Amino acid sequence: MRWWQLKKRHADLERELQSDLELEEEEQRENGLSPEEARQAALRALGNTVLIKEQAHEAWGWAQCERLWQDVRYAVRQLLRSPGFSLTALLTLTMAIGANVIVFGVANDLLFNPLPVPQPKQVYSLQGKHTMGIAFSWPDYQDIRDRAQAFSGIALMRLTMAGLSTGQKAVPVWGYEVSSNYFQTLGVQPALGRFFTPSKEVKINGVPDAVLSYDCWQTQFNGDRDIIGKTVRINKIPFTVIGVAPRGFYGTERLIWSKIWLPIEDEPEIEGYNWIQYRGNQNGWLVGRLKPGVTAAQADADLANVAASMARQYPDSDKNLSIGVAQPGLFGNMIGAPVRAFVTGIMLMAFLVLLAACANLAGFFTARMTDRAREMGIRIAIGASRLRLMRQLLTESILIAVAGGIAASLLALLTLRVLSAWRPSIDFPFELVLNPGAKVYLFASALALVTGLIFGLLPARQIWRTDPNRTLKSGMANPGSRRFPVRDILLTVQIALCCLLVTSSFVALRGMMRTLNLHLGVDPQNTTLASLDLALAGYPSKSAAAAQQRMLDAVRQIPGIESASLSNSVPLSINQSTTSIFAPGTTAFNASAVKFRANYYEIVPGYFHTAGTRLLRGRDFTVDDNDKSPSVAIINETLAKQLFGTADAVGKRFPTDTNQFTRIVGVVEDGKYATFTEDPTAALFWPLAQSPDTTTVLLVRSPRPPAEMIPAVRRAISDVDPAVPILSVDTWPHAMSFFLLPQRAATVALGVLGAFAMMLALTGIFGLASYTVSRRMREFGVRIALGARHWNVLRSALGRIFVLLTAGAVAGLALGFAGSRIIAGIVYKASAFDPLVIVAVALTMVGIGLLAAFGPARRALAAEPARLLRED
Amino acid sequence: MSSIKKQPQQRAALLQGTLDMLILRTLLYGPAHGHQIGKHIQRTTNDFLQMQHGSLYPALHRLERRGWVVSKWETAPDRNREFKYYRLTDQGKKQLVIEESQWKQMAEAVARVMWPTAEEA
Numbered sequence: 001m002r003w004w005q006l007k008k009r010h011a012d013l014e015r016e017l018q019s020d021l022e023l024e025e026e027e028q029r030e031n032g033l034s035p036e037e038a039r040q041a042a043l044r045a046l047g048n049t050v051l052i053k054e055q056a057h058e059a060w061g062w063a064q065c066e067r068l069w070q071d072v073r074y075a076v077r078q079l080l081r082s083p084g085f086s087l088t089a090l091l092t093l094t095m096a097i098g099a100n101v102i103v104f105g106v107a108n109d110l111l112f113n114p115l116p117v118p119q120p121k122q123v124y125s126l127q128g129k130h131t132m133g134i135a136f137s138w139p140d141y142q143d144i145r146d147r148a149q150a151f152s153g154i155a156l157m158r159l160t161m162a163g164l165s166t167g168q169k170a171v172p173v174w175g176y177e178v179s180s181n182y183f184q185t186l187g188v189q190p191a192l193g194r195f196f197t198p199s200k201e202v203k204i205n206g207v208p209d210a211v212l213s214y215d216c217w218q219t220q221f222n223g224d225r226d227i228i229g230k231t232v233r234i235n236k237i238p239f240t241v242i243g244v245a246p247r248g249f250y251g252t253e254r255l256i257w258s259k260i261w262l263p264i265e266d267e268p269e270i271e272g273y274n275w276i277q278y279r280g281n282q283n284g285w286l287v288g289r290l291k292p293g294v295t296a297a298q299a300d301a302d303l304a305n306v307a308a309s310m311a312r313q314y315p316d317s318d319k320n321l322s323i324g325v326a327q328p329g330l331f332g333n334m335i336g337a338p339v340r341a342f343v344t345g346i347m348l349m350a351f352l353v354l355l356a357a358c359a360n361l362a363g364f365f366t367a368r369m370t371d372r373a374r375e376m377g378i379r380i381a382i383g384a385s386r387l388r389l390m391r392q393l394l395t396e397s398i399l400i401a402v403a404g405g406i407a408a409s410l411l412a413l414l415t416l417r418v419l420s421a422w423r424p425s426i427d428f429p430f431e432l433v434l435n436p437g438a439k440v441y442l443f444a445s446a447l448a449l450v451t452g453l454i455f456g457l458l459p460a461r462q463i464w465r466t467d468p469n470r471t472l473k474s475g476m477a478n479p480g481s482r483r484f485p486v487r488d489i490l491l492t493v494q495i496a497l498c499c500l501l502v503t504s505s506f507v508a509l510r511g512m513m514r515t516l517n518l519h520l521g522v523d524p525q526n527t528t529l530a531s532l533d534l535a536l537a538g539y540p541s542k543s544a545a546a547a548q549q550r551m552l553d554a555v556r557q558i559p560g561i562e563s564a565s566l567s568n569s570v571p572l573s574i575n576q577s578t579t580s581i582f583a584p585g586t587t588a589f590n591a592s593a594v595k596f597r598a599n600y601y602e603i604v605p606g607y608f609h610t611a612g613t614r615l616l617r618g619r620d621f622t623v624d625d626n627d628k629s630p631s632v633a634i635i636n637e638t639l640a641k642q643l644f645g646t647a648d649a650v651g652k653r654f655p656t657d658t659n660q661f662t663r664i665v666g667v668v669e670d671g672k673y674a675t676f677t678e679d680p681t682a683a684l685f686w687p688l689a690q691s692p693d694t695t696t697v698l699l700v701r702s703p704r705p706p707a708e709m710i711p712a713v714r715r716a717i718s719d720v721d722p723a724v725p726i727l728s729v730d731t732w733p734h735a736m737s738f739f740l741l742p743q744r745a746a747t748v749a750l751g752v753l754g755a756f757a758m759m760l761a762l763t764g765i766f767g768l769a770s771y772t773v774s775r776r777m778r779e780f781g782v783r784i785a786l787g788a789r790h791w792n793v794l795r796s797a798l799g800r801i802f803v804l805l806t807a808g809a810v811a812g813l814a815l816g817f818a819g820s821r822i823i824a825g826i827v828y829k830a831s832a833f834d835p836l837v838i839v840a841v842a843l844t845m846v847g848i849g850l851l852a853a854f855g856p857a858r859r860a861l862a863a864e865p866a867r868l869l870r871e872d
Numbered sequence: 873m874s875s876i877k878k879q880p881q882q883r884a885a886l887l888q889g890t891l892d893m894l895i896l897r898t899l900l901y902g903p904a905h906g907h908q909i910g911k912h913i914q915r916t917t918n919d920f921l922q923m924q925h926g927s928l929y930p931a932l933h934r935l936e937r938r939g940w941v942v943s944k945w946e947t948a949p950d951r952n953r954e955f956k957y958y959r960l961t962d963q964g965k966k967q968l969v970i971e972e973s974q975w976k977q978m979a980e981a982v983a984r985v986m987w988p989t990a991e992e993a
Contacts, residue, residue, distance in 0.1 A: 013929065016906060016956050020925060023907045047926025055930035061937055 006062065013056055021046055067388075068395075075396040085368070086400065088763065089361055093404030093451065094411060095756060096357035100350045101412035101444045103749075106419070107343045108440060109254075115329060116249045118187045119289075123252065124296065125331075126154065126286035126303065129324035134331060136284050138264070138276035140318065141179070142200075143310055144286065150302040153185030154288035156264060159256060160271065163536025163725055164220065165233045170536050172725045173216065175260035176251060177267050183211070183245075185289050186252070192217070193228040193243030196263055204274070207263040210239040214247040216259040234262065236538030237269055252287050254329045272535050272694060279317040280591055287328060300324045316590035342746060345819075349501060349753050354451065356497040356757055359490040360764045362455040365397060366487055367771045369459040381468040390460045397456025398449065405448025409441055458486065488800070491768055492808045495845075498761035499812020500819065502844050505754030506837045507820050508747040515743060521636075521671015522571055523612025524732035526562075528700045528709045529570065530555075530717060535694040537724040544694045547721060551698060552604065554716040558709075561702035565610035567603040568693040571673040571683075572736050575695060579684065581643060582655050589657050598639055598682035599673040602691045608634075608668060610699045618650035618666030625665075626689040631656070634666040639682035676739055699732075706731045758848060765852035769801055773856040780860050781868035790861055797860040798853050809845040813838070891931050893975060896960065896968040899941060905948075905955035906932060932958060940964030 021042050028038035046052075057063060079086040114120040126144070127134045136144070138156065145154045156179040163170030176182075183195035191214055196207070210232060212221070221227050231238050239262070250257040264284070268274040275281035290299055303323040310318045330336035369376075379389060534544040548566055555564045569575040580594040587593075605621040608614075616637065625632050640649035653661040670680050698717070702709055710729045717726060728735070737744070773780075780793055817833070898909050909932075910925045935941045941958045948955050960968075 012956075013933075016929065019905075019953070019955055020907045024925070045925055047924030049926070052926040052929050055927075056933045059930050059934040059937060 006057075006060065009060060010053070010057075013053060017046065017049060017052065071392045071395040072399065074392065075399050078396060079400065082368075085364065089364065089400050090404055090407065092357050092360060092760065092763070093401060093448075094407040096354045097404055097408035097444060097447050097451065098411040098415075099753065099756070100347075100354055100447055101408055101440060102415050103343075103347050103350045104443050105412060105416045105440045107347055110330070111340060111343060113254075115252055116188070116246075117252070122290045122292070123186065123328055124288055124290065124299065124325040125252070125328040126288055126323055127326045129300075129304070129307075129322040134285060135282040136286055137279050137282045137317075138284060139279040140282075140310065140321070141284055141286060143313075144303075144306055144323065147306045147309065148288070148299075148302055150290060150294045150299040151288040152291045153181055154286055155179045155182040155185040156284040156286055157182060157251070158264060158267070158284045159253075160262075161533060161536065161727075162234045162260060162262070162270060163236070163533075163538070164216075164260065165236070166221075169723060170233075170236075170538075170725045171220065172533070172536055172727055173220075173259040174256060175258050175262060177262050177264040177270065179264050180207075182261065185287070187289070188246055188249050190243040191246045192225075193241070195243050196261075202265050202276075204276075205266050205269045207265050208237070208239045209242045209263060210234065211243045211245055211261040212241060213245050213250065213257070213259045213261075215250075215257070217244045220259075234260075235270055235535055237266075239266075252328050253331065255331075272540065279314060285331075288325075296325050316588075316592060319592050338742070342742070346746075346749050346753075349504070349750070352497050353501065353753055353757055353760070354447070356494045356760050358451055358455045359494045359497075360760050360767075361397075361400075362458040363487050363490045363494075363764060364767055365393075365455060366459040366490075367767065369393070369463075376463060377468040377470075386463055389463050393460045393463070394453070394456045398452035401448045401452025401456075404451075405444055408448070409444045412440070412444065458490075461486075487768065488804055491764055491801075492804045492811075494764045495761055495805055495808025496811040496815065498757040498848075499809045499841065499845055500815045501750070501754040501757040501812075503813055503816025503837065503841050504819060505747075505750045506840045506844075507816070507834075508743075508750045510834055510837055512743055512747050515676055515740070518672065518676060519670075520572070521613055521669055521673075522732075524736055526701055526703055527610070527612075527732040528702070528706060528713055528729065529573075529732050529735055530698040530700070530713045530729040531573075531575075531696065531727045532698075532717065532724055533695050533727065534724060537721065539694055542692070544696075545689065545692050547724075548688070548696055550720045551696070551717055554720050555698055555700055555713060558700070558702070558712045558716055560704045561700055561709075563606065563610045564698065564700045565604055565607040566688065566699070567601050567607050567697055568688065568695045569601055570611070570697050570699065570732070571599075571601075571671055572676070572739050573697070574738075576674050581639070581682065581684070583643065584652075584654055586655050587658075589655070596642060596682060598635075598684045600684040600686060602686045602688045602693050604688050607685075607699070610701050612701075613671065614669040616667045616669055617648065618664070620666060621685075621687040623689075625687040629690075631660070631662040631690060632665045632687065633662045634668060634685040635664055636668050636683040637670050638680045639684060640664075640667050642682055676743075758844070762848055762852050765801060765805065765849060766855065769798060769853045769856035770859070772801070773797055773860045777860075777863055778868050780863040781865040784863055785865035785869070793860055793863075794857055798857060801853065802849060805845065805849045809842070813841060816841070890975070891927065892935060893968065893971040895928070895931060895935060896940065896964055896971070899958060899960040899964070900968065903957045903959045905957050907955075909958070935964070938967075940967050 024042035024045050025035075025038045028041045029035060033041060115123060117123055125134070126136075136156070141154070141156045148154060157176040158178075159174065160177055161172055161174055164173045165171065178196070180196045181198040183190075184198045188195075190211075193211075195211060196209060212227070217223060217227060224230075227241050227244065230241050232241060233239070245261070262270060264276060267276050275283055288299075290296070303325065307318075307321045307323045311321050327336055330339050376389060380386065534547055539547060552564060552566045555561075558564075569577070577600055578597045579600045580591075581596055581598050582589060582593055583595045586595075603621065605623060605625075608620055618634070621632070621634065635643075635649060637647045640647045643649070643654060644652055647667060649664050649667055651664065653663050655661050668683075668685070671683070672678060673681055673683055698713065700709060700713055710731075713729050714726060717724065776797065780797065783793055783796070820833075894913055895909060898904065898912050904912070906925065906928050910928050932941065932943075936943055936958075940961055941964055942961055943956050943958050945954050946957050947953065
């Protein structure tokens with residue numbers, strides 16, 4: 001029986017009943033009754049036709065669906081009758097659900113998505129357990145690999161940038177130098193060709209094989225099917241392409257999408273210096289696959305044993321070695337832990353906003369329910385079951401929730417696409433591929449349904465308590481018999497959540513402000529940076545110096561600049577290096593004798609002037625400080641104090657190796673080098689002439705606008721050597737902004753959520769206030785007629801609401817204090833115990849209260865007693 | 873309000889179970905339309921089971937939905953009019969057998985309680 005045949009069925013039944021009636025009539029007339037009486041008798045014999053039709057209708061089986069459809073149509077009509085309410089509810093829900101879906105989408109990609117390897121749960125990063133270090137040296141790696149029992153394979157990888165060229169021009173690509181067992185350990189299969197042959201032998205510079213990523217193969221080589229066996233040049237050195245990685249495989253770090261994999265054996269010729277033979281050069285990241293059945297805890301214990309045995313065997317370099325496992329993907333625990341904490345925090349906040357929205361909507365729906373009390377009373381009186389009524393009300397709320405969910409999904413889709421396309425302007429292969437998969441949409445649907453149920457059930461409760469008798473008589477719902485009606489509790493909860501989010505936003509903002517005012521030790525304003533790596537163009541270190549000087553001269557020719565300088569790296573950029581500092585009097589130069597580590601930079605004379613770093617004592621480098629003159633260095637105040645105990649270190653010497661000393665010629669001010677939030681750190685500056693490097697950063701200080709400077713710098717560099725790939729040209733503040741990214745992201749996210757929560761609180765208070773006022777207009781009229789002053793009327797009307805507001809605000813502030821710890825992990829120096837924050841929050845909440853209550857307050861005061869007392 | 877509604881429902885529920893069986897049995901003789909079925913049941917029970925014809929029709933439609941009977945508008949053999957005739961299907965015949973045996977079992981059980989034989993007493 002198909003539902004479109006129902007109409008026909010009804011006609012059919014009608015016909016059937018009609019024929020039965022006629023037959024009955026005939027029989028009755030045969031029995032001797034008059035036509036009139038026969039008809040009556042026939043009708044009596046047949047029974048209640050309406051009931052028959054109804055029961056037959058039930059029997060046809062579509063009654064349930066029909067009733068549901070009826071409910072839906074009725075709900076739509078009801079919602080369309082109050083468009084303002086419906087639209088507000090829809091918007092509120094869309095944004096609340098949308099926020100949750102977006103956050104979930106990002107979290108899904110950053111945290112939950114499994115690594116692109118088979119059995120990803122078995123793959124772990126190996127890191128220092130008690131130190132912050134995540135890098136190991138090659139000899140150490142070999143020992144770990146051989147001694148560890150818990151792993152079926154451990155591989156080493158080293159992030160590197162390489163100049164890939166097939167023709168003349170080199171394209172900079174990010175890739176990994178890996179041990180030969182890398183692909184075997186991870187278990188991926190090649191899409192084309194083969195991978196490196198796993199072998200314990202190491203043939204330095206003897207394996208000229210390269211593996212391309214799928215993406216690289218498609219974009220750089222147009223998906224050339226004959227790519228296997230072709231020669232490509234890496235830093236001008238010929239390599240043979242032996243394979244292509246499978247689609248979607250990018251390595252084991254989520255933030256780095258590698259384009260190429262090269263054997264670690266070739267590291268000396270790729271990077272220009274040999275570090276893999278030294279146990280002290282920690283440059284590689286380790287990743288391992290657990291043996292089946294081994295747990296992470298067992299692996300940890302195993303690695304601790306390995307570390308202990310290595311520390312015994314190599315006390316010079318491995319004395320403090322500690323190894324453990326960590327979740328792979330976000331540089332292990334280095335940024336993994338804070339990122340996870342942050343994302344979890346944001347998810348929680350978004351969920352709180354959703355709860356607040358639910359509370360808001362529940363309040364609105366409850367108010368509507370009381371307005372329809374009379375209708376409900378009538379319905380119950382004529383026989384509707386309470387269950388049926390509840391179902392119909394739930395249909396309304398679920399309808400809005402579903403509509404909100406759909407709108408939210410669209411919004412989320414759009415936002416995630418936009419986020420995907422965003423690239424921070426730094427030379428990092430950071431790809432946020434946010435493909436909202438089915439999981440995300442499922443999440444959205446589930447959220448929508450649950451939300452609809454939550455804020456639908458609350459007002460539906462009222463139906464159970466509706467007594468038809470009383471509602472029909474008085475036209476009002478049951479008077480509240482409880483001290484704290486549900487609506488009040490809902491409003492308080494909303495206010496508390498809003499206040500919590502507002503507090504968090506202000507805390508984050510304040511932290512941001514403090515961060516921006518930090519003493520950086522450099523003056524990035526009006527400075528353009530150009531970073532390049534001459535090694536990518538095939539320059540060996542020796543001839544790089546000449547090219548660097550030519551570029552510096554070219555840049556200095558640009559009209560309108562104040563000064564220009566050159567170094568291998570600048571503070572607060574990606575490329576930071578540290579070196580070991582030994583105390584004066586050190587005889588054995590090994591790992592155990594290291595006093596501390598310092599950041600180092602290789603600079604040309606004039607660098608401090610361009611960078612804006614103050615020279616406190618001594619002098620800057622000159623052209624006389626070159627590879628023929630004695631070794632000199634400039635240090636910062638912290639290093640001076642740490643090494644010599646005083647900032648007055650000019651003229652002192654410190655050892656770098658047996659019978660090799662460096663003389664200090666100057667002391668500069670402290671600054672920030674690796675992160676914004678570090679404690680004062682030691683820094684050391686070498687003259688580039690004595691310590692050549694192919695990595696180059698050109699600094700150009702000029703009052704001219706960046707739009708002119710950036711192309712001018714590019715041209716100057718290309719004029720010197722067009723084949724050198726320029727990694728990036730950007731203003732220094734913009735390049736630095738990447739480091740502020742987590743704090744920026746936190747502040748923006750909290751700000752958006754806070755603003756949204758404020759909106760919710762506003763509408764919530766406004767709704768409750770206007771509702772209360774409209775219900776009690778008569779009372780206000782009487783009061784005013786009796787001579788009440790404005791203040792009295794307002795107090796009676798809105799007093800309760802302001803009490804709730806205060807209670808909620810205090811609760812929210814308290815929660816905000818507790819939650820500020822999490823924020824402090826991301827945003828530097830964020831603390832809620834800041835009088836500015838507390839005052840700001842208090843003002844905001846008061847402001848919200850006043851704004852929301854303004855309209856209803858005016859209405860209450862404008863009550864005309866004469867008119868109101870006449871009306872009903 | 874609700875209690876008044878319940879009574880005819882209860883009576884209808886009692887009759888409903890056996891009504892299906894009676895209808896199926898009646899149709900075993902051959903096809904018939906609603907009026908005829910009602911008259912037949914009334915006649916054969918000597919007017920004991922007096923029910924309003926009305927309750928037949930929902931039952932018939934229910935049986936049709938279950939697939940135990942099929943219906944068709946046909947001209948009556950003796951008159952020039954069309955009636956909706958119901959026929960038993962094979963499934964209906966099977967169902968009749970099932971319900972018959974269930975009814976018999978229940979009747980036996982009731983009889984044993986009501987009129988226990990000498991050994992069981």
